[in-house]
Amino acid sequence: MSRSSSKKSRTPIWVAIGAIFLIILLIIWLTFADLTGNTDVAAFLAPYIVNSPVAAI
Numbered sequence: 001m002s003r004s005s006s007k008k009s010r011t012p013i014w015v016a017i018g019a020i021f022l023i024i025l026l027i028i029w030l031t032f033a034d035l036t037g038n039t040d041v042a043a044f045l046a047p048y049i050v051n052s053p054v055a056a057i
Contacts, residue, residue, distance in 0.1 A: 033039050 030039075
């Protein structure tokens with residue numbers, strides 16, 4: 001029984017590490033966006049969406 005309990009406990013550790021890593025990347029991304037003044041993603045992407053060839057269809 002000790003094998004199954006150690007096997008079950010390893011998966012949440014990797015999920016927790018991945019979640020912490022993604023949160024850190026999100027904080028870095030938002031900090032960089034705030035420092036550059038580019039916090040409005042919709043306004044940033046709008047010219048690319050309007051000028052794309054797919055929008056003409």
